[in-house]
Amino acid sequence: MSDDIILRIVGKFLIPLVVVFALYVQFHGEYGPGGGFQAGVILGAALILYRLLFGDAAARKAVSPRWLRLQAAVGVLLYGGTGVAGILLQGQFLEYNVLLTDPINGQHLGIILIELGVLLTVSATITALAYTFSADTEEHLSDPQVDPSSQSDQLRS
Amino acid sequence: MDPQLYNYWLVILLMMTGLYALIARGNLIRKIIGLNIFQVSVFILYISAGFIREGAAPILSPNVDVYSNPLPHVLILTAIVVSVATTALGLALVIRIKAAFGSIDDDTLSYSSGDSATELSIKTQKSSQ
Amino acid sequence: MIAQHAQILVVILPLLCAPLVLLLGKSRIAVWFTVGVLSVNALLTWWLLLQVLTIGTLRYSLGNWPAPWGIEYRLDPLGALLQVMIASIAAVMAPFLRKLLAEEIGSSRQYAALVAFILLTAGLLGIVATGDAFNVFVFLEISSLSTYALIAIADKRDALLASFRYLIVGTIGATFFLIGIGLVYILTGTLNMDDLAVRLPEVSHTNTTQIALIFVTIGIAIKAAIWPLHAWLIPCYSYAPRGIVAFLAALSTKVALYALARFLFGVFPLADMPIGSVLLEILQLLAIAAMLIGSAAAIAHSNVRAVLAYSSVAQIGYITLGLALATSAGVTAAIIHMFNHAFIKGSLFMCIAILATGSGKHALESLKGLGHRMPIVGIALLIGGFSLVGVPLTSGFISKWFLITALVQAEKWIWIVAVLLSSVMSIIYVWKIVEAVFDKSDDKQVRSYDLSVDIPIVLLAAVSLYIGINSSALVSTAEQASKWLLGMP
Numbered sequence: 001m002s003d004d005i006i007l008r009i010v011g012k013f014l015i016p017l018v019v020v021f022a023l024y025v026q027f028h029g030e031y032g033p034g035g036g037f038q039a040g041v042i043l044g045a046a047l048i049l050y051r052l053l054f055g056d057a058a059a060r061k062a063v064s065p066r067w068l069r070l071q072a073a074v075g076v077l078l079y080g081g082t083g084v085a086g087i088l089l090q091g092q093f094l095e096y097n098v099l100l101t102d103p104i105n106g107q108h109l110g111i112i113l114i115e116l117g118v119l120l121t122v123s124a125t126i127t128a129l130a131y132t133f134s135a136d137t138e139e140h141l142s143d144p145q146v147d148p149s150s151q152s153d154q155l156r157s
Numbered sequence: 158m159d160p161q162l163y164n165y166w167l168v169i170l171l172m173m174t175g176l177y178a179l180i181a182r183g184n185l186i187r188k189i190i191g192l193n194i195f196q197v198s199v200f201i202l203y204i205s206a207g208f209i210r211e212g213a214a215p216i217l218s219p220n221v222d223v224y225s226n227p228l229p230h231v232l233i234l235t236a237i238v239v240s241v242a243t244t245a246l247g248l249a250l251v252i253r254i255k256a257a258f259g260s261i262d263d264d265t266l267s268y269s270s271g272d273s274a275t276e277l278s279i280k281t282q283k284s285s286q
Numbered sequence: 287m288i289a290q291h292a293q294i295l296v297v298i299l300p301l302l303c304a305p306l307v308l309l310l311g312k313s314r315i316a317v318w319f320t321v322g323v324l325s326v327n328a329l330l331t332w333w334l335l336l337q338v339l340t341i342g343t344l345r346y347s348l349g350n351w352p353a354p355w356g357i358e359y360r361l362d363p364l365g366a367l368l369q370v371m372i373a374s375i376a377a378v379m380a381p382f383l384r385k386l387l388a389e390e391i392g393s394s395r396q397y398a399a400l401v402a403f404i405l406l407t408a409g410l411l412g413i414v415a416t417g418d419a420f421n422v423f424v425f426l427e428i429s430s431l432s433t434y435a436l437i438a439i440a441d442k443r444d445a446l447l448a449s450f451r452y453l454i455v456g457t458i459g460a461t462f463f464l465i466g467i468g469l470v471y472i473l474t475g476t477l478n479m480d481d482l483a484v485r486l487p488e489v490s491h492t493n494t495t496q497i498a499l500i501f502v503t504i505g506i507a508i509k510a511a512i513w514p515l516h517a518w519l520i521p522c523y524s525y526a527p528r529g530i531v532a533f534l535a536a537l538s539t540k541v542a543l544y545a546l547a548r549f550l551f552g553v554f555p556l557a558d559m560p561i562g563s564v565l566l567e568i569l570q571l572l573a574i575a576a577m578l579i580g581s582a583a584a585i586a587h588s589n590v591r592a593v594l595a596y597s598s599v600a601q602i603g604y605i606t607l608g609l610a611l612a613t614s615a616g617v618t619a620a621i622i623h624m625f626n627h628a629f630i631k632g633s634l635f636m637c638i639a640i641l642a643t644g645s646g647k648h649a650l651e652s653l654k655g656l657g658h659r660m661p662i663v664g665i666a667l668l669i670g671g672f673s674l675v676g677v678p679l680t681s682g683f684i685s686k687w688f689l690i691t692a693l694v695q696a697e698k699w700i701w702i703v704a705v706l707l708s709s710v711m712s713i714i715y716v717w718k719i720v721e722a723v724f725d726k727s728d729d730k731q732v733r734s735y736d737l738s739v740d741i742p743i744v745l746l747a748a749v750s751l752y753i754g755i756n757s758s759a760l761v762s763t764a765e766q767a768s769k770w771l772l773g774m775p
Binding site: 031032033037122129132133 | 214216234237238245248249252
């Protein structure tokens with residue numbers, strides 16, 4: 001949408017860094033502050049930034065809404081599937097100890113899978129929200145009588 | 158007064174601000190903002206309760222004995238997600254309301270159905286807002 | 287293996303079914319898959335109910351972290367009964383959801399409605415299944431968020447506004463509830479409901495406990511639409527898609543009332559608390575007001591959905607009154623009515639949904655004479671209506687009988703008068719509906735409709751009739767549940 005060259009160049013440098021930071025937060029989450037929710041939001045922010053700089057069409061080409069829906073669903077299934085795996089391996093629901101022969105490794109594996117599921121779902125949902133709202137915004141911006149909602153449009157974008 | 162209790166005054170202040178915005182403002186977007194402020198006040202209430210004097214961040218390390226309580230943080234992470242979902246749904250509804258009614262001012266919105274039976278319900282709705 | 291995990295499977299099966307249906311999208315398999323999952327779920331809840339009745343409360347620790355540190359799911363007789371109710375009604379309605387919604391929701395949104403419906407079922411089951419106070423909040427919000435979406439999904443003006451206003455009020459309620467459990471968590475350091483019940487008596491006289499009780503009660507009362515916090519319910523039931531209303535009216539307020547019962551009797555030490563008895567008195571007064579005002583408003587309205595919505599407010603009053611008596615007989619009556627009213631209102635709203643299909647109008651005028659054209663629906667409507675009034679041989683009679691017995695035992699004579707008065711008023715509004723539906727003067731064209739949508743109505747009405755004739759199983763379950771709830775051996 002924006003034709004500003006500076007923004008686009010800076011964006012090109014910034015977006016990969018944001019993605020890497022999201023992954024850092026994701027994998028650091030096992031030992032320190034971080035985790036799937038935070039990483040998912042940061043990853044989503046990278047995609048939203050891309051969409052703001054390069055337009056809706058480019059963003060939809062890179063990450064289609066259909067893909068986002070798939071990703072969100074797979075994330076939830078991964079989370080739930082990890083829980084159910086605990087049951088199938090003679091443990092309780094969401095018991096990580098039984099996932100591998102060594103309980104400590106099992107705990108590692110369990111939390112990584114769970115957080116991966118959260119990352120997938122949260123980043124997909126956040127991006128999908130941005131897509132939905134911005135698509136609507138463009139529809140309504142063509143509507144001339146936008147007095148009270150012009151505020152809301154700014155808030156949304 | 159104990160300076161560590163100032164948090165709770167902040168909670169009360171934010172809670173009242175949020176509720177005021179919810180009740181007094183007709184603009185639906187402002188209502189959602191009010192709702193968010195109200196919810197944030199509760200988040201701070203929980204987080205403040207997790208504070209433990211001289212407690213370190215709850216990351217296991219050999220030199221630390223006292224940790225702050227991590228459970229409220231985890232709970233509030235969940236509550237934040239719920240709040241994000243509510244806000245998103247609320248905003249989506251506002252967009253549709255704007256498209257359907259041409260306005261997002263609560264005072265000008267009313268149920269349109271020609272049914273006389275609905276009038277009472279509108280009145281009760283208004284008085285509850 | 288399934289036996290051991292049935293308790294958790296009841297919640298996670300629908301919870302995992304939702305993303306799968308999202309993946310399956312518009313294909314027809316999605317519906318049959320959902321029906322399959324919900325049917326298995328319903329069978330599991332029946333099995334769990336039998337287990338609970340024979341061996342007592344079931345417990346399940348998530349991730350094998352023992353309570354009170356980990357999250358514990360706990361199923362007691364009352365919870366098991368409600369789970370049976372939720373899962374059965376959901377399984378019965380799911381196959382017909384598409385047909386019921388076909389007129390109001392375009393095919394592109396049908397699968398979204400199905401996903402939200404499954405999530406709503408999962409949320410309701412979760413509220414009942416969990417033994418953790420914070421989990422109650424999360425599931426309450428899962429079910430509420432899906433409800434807001436379902437109400438607005440047809441994209442009709444009035445439904446959008448109703449949904450938005452419900453969203454605001456409902457979120458305030460949920461946040462109040464969150465404040466309440468936050469306060470008890472600060473006091474006791476635990477969120478496990480059984481553990482809270484052990485620890486709260488030590489601090490039962492502090493102001494914080496009183497405030498927490500008030501916050502929790504008001505928060506849940508909003509979700510349960512206890513008068514005067516019912517205002518959101520009327521437009522929601524009046525404007526939401528018809529098939530959805532049948533499900534909501536049957537279940538969502540009942541589950542909130544269950545949560546209220548759990549917190550009043552299973553968590554807070556009401557008897558030791560200074561405001562405990564006052565709160566119960568206030569709830570009784572509100573319940574009486576709900577019965578009288580709700581019934582009066584139902585008489586005043588001519589839109590059949592508004593009539594039934596106000597009737598729901600009145601019926602919630604009966605349930606609240608039973609709970610607020612806090613006696614074994616009162617709580618038993620409340621539980622019986624919770625169960626009966628779910629089936630009565632579910633079947634009535636389904637009947638209206640089918641009668642209004644085609645015309646899309648809900649004024650009593652526009653329903654004239656339809657009872658003759660659709661005899662099965664008409665008869666189901668009669669059964670539902672009679673149950674609402676409390677005619678003998680219907681389930682409503684059993685509810686009222688137990689409620690009045692409880693009031694006699696508690697020596698609340700004036701309130702018996704109020705209950706009877708409200709029943710008389712219910713005769714008037716039920717008669718209005720029946721009169722219109724079986725009006726002979728009007729000769730409308732016979733509208734052909736799909737007979738298969740009668741199946742859920744027949745099933746729901748049959749439950750009402752069956753309980754009216756043979757209520758012993760329900761009554762003994764309810765008695766056991768109320769004994770457990772009040773902590774009697």
